[in-house]
Amino acid sequence: MASNNSGLKRTESIADTMPEALKKSRYHMKRCFAKYTEKGRRTLKLHQLMDETAEAIDDVTERNQVLEGLLGYILCSTQEAVVIPPHVAFAVRPNPGSWEFVKVNSDDLTVDPITTTDYLKFKEMVYDENWAKDENALEVDFGAYDFSSPHLSLASSIGNGLNFVSKFLTAKLSGRRESAQPLVDYLLSLELQEEKLMINDNLNTAEKLQMALIIAEVYLSALPKDTPFQTFELRFKEWGFEKGWGDTAERVKETIRSLSEVLQAPDPINLENFITRLPKIFNVVIFSPHGYFGQADVLGLPDTGGQVVYILDQVKALEEEMLLRIKHQGLNVKPQIIVVTRLIPEARGTKCNQELEPVNGTKYCNILRVPFRTEKGILRRWISRFDIYPYLETFTKDATAKILDILDGKPDLIIGNYTDGNLVASLMASKLGVTQATIAHALEKTKYEDSDVKWRELDPKVVRGINVFDPKFNIAAPGADQSVYFPYTDKQRRLTKFHPQIDELLNNKEDSDEHIGYLADKKKPIIFSMARLDVVKNLTGLTEWYGKNKRLRDLVNLVIVGAFFDPSKSKDREETAEIKKMHSLMEKYQLKGQMRWKAAQSDRLRNGELYRCIADTKGAFVQPALYEAFGLTVIEAMNCGWFTNFCNQPRRSSRDYCGWSFRFPH
Ligand code: UDP
Ligand code: LCN
Numbered sequence: 001m002a003s004n005n006s007g008l009k010r011t012e013s014i015a016d017t018m019p020e021a022l023k024k025s026r027y028h029m030k031r032c033f034a035k036y037t038e039k040g041r042r043t044l045k046l047h048q049l050m051d052e053t054a055e056a057i058d059d060v061t062e063r064n065q066v067l068e069g070l071l072g073y074i075l076c077s078t079q080e081a082v083v084i085p086p087h088v089a090f091a092v093r094p095n096p097g098s099w100e101f102v103k104v105n106s107d108d109l110t111v112d113p114i115t116t117t118d119y120l121k122f123k124e125m126v127y128d129e130n131w132a133k134d135e136n137a138l139e140v141d142f143g144a145y146d147f148s149s150p151h152l153s154l155a156s157s158i159g160n161g162l163n164f165v166s167k168f169l170t171a172k173l174s175g176r177r178e179s180a181q182p183l184v185d186y187l188l189s190l191e192l193q194e195e196k197l198m199i200n201d202n203l204n205t206a207e208k209l210q211m212a213l214i215i216a217e218v219y220l221s222a223l224p225k226d227t228p229f230q231t232f233e234l235r236f237k238e239w240g241f242e243k244g245w246g247d248t249a250e251r252v253k254e255t256i257r258s259l260s261e262v263l264q265a266p267d268p269i270n271l272e273n274f275i276t277r278l279p280k281i282f283n284v285v286i287f288s289p290h291g292y293f294g295q296a297d298v299l300g301l302p303d304t305g306g307q308v309v310y311i312l313d314q315v316k317a318l319e320e321e322m323l324l325r326i327k328h329q330g331l332n333v334k335p336q337i338i339v340v341t342r343l344i345p346e347a348r349g350t351k352c353n354q355e356l357e358p359v360n361g362t363k364y365c366n367i368l369r370v371p372f373r374t375e376k377g378i379l380r381r382w383i384s385r386f387d388i389y390p391y392l393e394t395f396t397k398d399a400t401a402k403i404l405d406i407l408d409g410k411p412d413l414i415i416g417n418y419t420d421g422n423l424v425a426s427l428m429a430s431k432l433g434v435t436q437a438t439i440a441h442a443l444e445k446t447k448y449e450d451s452d453v454k455w456r457e458l459d460p461k462v463v464r465g466i467n468v469f470d471p472k473f474n475i476a477a478p479g480a481d482q483s484v485y486f487p488y489t490d491k492q493r494r495l496t497k498f499h500p501q502i503d504e505l506l507n508n509k510e511d512s513d514e515h516i517g518y519l520a521d522k523k524k525p526i527i528f529s530m531a532r533l534d535v536v537k538n539l540t541g542l543t544e545w546y547g548k549n550k551r552l553r554d555l556v557n558l559v560i561v562g563a564f565f566d567p568s569k570s571k572d573r574e575e576t577a578e579i580k581k582m583h584s585l586m587e588k589y590q591l592k593g594q595m596r597w598k599a600a601q602s603d604r605l606r607n608g609e610l611y612r613c614i615a616d617t618k619g620a621f622v623q624p625a626l627y628e629a630f631g632l633t634v635i636e637a638m639n640c641g642w643f644t645n646f647c648n649q650p651r652r653s654s655r656d657y658c659g660w661s662f663r664f665p666h
Helices: 014-024 026-037 048-055 062-070 069-077 116-127 127-134 163-173 178-189 206-221 229-237 249-264 268-277 305-329 389-407 418-433 496-507 539-548 550-553 575-587 604-617 632-640
Strands: 042-045 078-084 087-095 098-105 111-114 282-288 334-343 356-358 365-371 413-417 434-441 526-530 557-561 595-598 619-622 660-663
Touching: 014 026, 014 042, 014 069, 014 087, 014 098, 014 111, 026 048, 026 062, 026 078, 026 087, 026 413, 042 048, 042 116, 048 062, 048 069, 062 069, 069 078, 069 087, 078 116, 078 163, 087 116, 098 116, 111 116, 116 127, 163 178, 163 268, 163 434, 178 526, 206 229, 206 249, 229 249, 249 268, 282 305, 282 389, 282 418, 305 334, 305 365, 305 632, 334 389, 413 418, 418 434, 496 604, 526 539, 526 604, 539 550, 539 557, 539 575, 575 595, 604 619, 604 632, 619 632
Parallel strands: 282 334, 282 413, 334 365, 413 434, 526 557, 526 619, 557 595
Antiparallel strands: 042 078, 078 087, 087 098, 098 111, 356 365, 619 660
């Protein structure tokens, strides 16, 4: 399709160019729009638009001709369309973070540009006309939070906020002493347990600081590189310097040089370097209130997926980095990271009823569990993450008191995960006046179809969401533990002790509580997927796709890992329905002999080896999620084998299928 050959110049809008494009293919477009509108009011997703376009222009050559130019580009960039005959409104996202809305009249193919608000109103008309027309209806617009700080402008810069901020600050510093005063004040504010760091009040102006830096650098040049900071600490103090510059003469000199250059002739790389070296963060709080947050026996329980794995890995990596930085800063302090979650008294054999639990593989990190409480007392059982919101304010208060007690003061950074974690993090951060970081890996809007119009069930109406061009956004992609997820070709490291169990897991023919189905022809490559059994994860979609495709069934086997088999054992509404659906698909397509469905697996080391054993069969890992077709399994699979992906392609004929696949070498 025509994304590289759109004929659309950067300065042209879709509303400007679409009328001409429609005119050129008027005959076919009339047929297409008649098709889109024939079923009356509804919303259409991209794959539906494409399917209906294909039905309306059934000659492939003619269809390709029409779709090769601008119209193909517009259709491919359409995220959804809303039909209220005779009109069809398109929400088009030509580039990340850039949206255009147009309304086409299917009778005469005229095109009108419309605003976001009008588009949302139009969409709401499909679901609730009274609400859409109500002038007093609640309208939430996050645009109001979009402060006047400068924003990125290029789509390619999205997620590189730090880089942008460094450039912006560099321009602000501009080498003039008076412009550097905010930086001096910031350095003066740094302290650890009420002891000053970096500089004291003797160096309270840029001029004094600059002079002292020159003297210090000359002094350090005469010392052996590995001279410990303590050797010249007193001399430094007299000049106005405190701890934090480095652990050796060499490192202190580097930091000093870096700041001298920032003050003299600022450049973004030096500035970022200098800021990275500053001793700022010693105690961190990470919120993940919902779910069973534990280190054992929680995978497969509701609301515990990548997030638990991700946070535990993140905590280990963060501690390692903090310890290294603190050492390099020449400080002697133990950093603390506290992961805060809810305490569940009825913990079903997990440790989720334990208040404090050290994080395995770390020195100073703990999980702190605080119960959900109302005036009636403590909530004893697990509840779905959709139902926890009424408890969060009290939870924040209780958690804040505990944290202040454990840390003996405020944390330096509060991190929120997921919507609930970020809500709690915001409440606590604004109460304590501490910086908040948001991990925006999964915000619910993108996970639930049409959640903006199903607001009665899900959320209030939202006009503009976050502005991805805000420099506060930085992409820090999650990774996978390389000691667990390493390439299948790394023969020396392969965990062969798991091979008998994996063989049993894949090949035992008897159905049991643990597995259903078997693989009659073991020589075939395996298509593999592993996830919780949520609707969004779409493991049932993959199964159906496989079941329907005779050629694929002849060529490869399917192995699915996820959930329990007995729907009555699941406490999660959605999971129960998916388990039932999986059973019925296996029955409907008679998949036994070609498909193996194995209950959720919680042994990470064995799972790593499982990915590699699938790679041995020259199979593929598939992530078939309907939305958010990313996640840790994708990264784990990538680490275990060679891969290709075909994500970002529009969903086409297979209605349920979209996602990533990782093909291991052939
Ligand atoms: N996982 C597992 N056993 C299972 C299903 C999943 O160990 O039966 C692990 C998987 O290896 C990954 C995590 O759970 O580490 C799922 O993370 P992902 O980001 O893919 O999905 P999420 O559940 O967070 O949406
Ligand atoms: C949230 C999700 O939904 C997963 O897809 C991610 O793997 C997880 O967070 C960690 O980033």
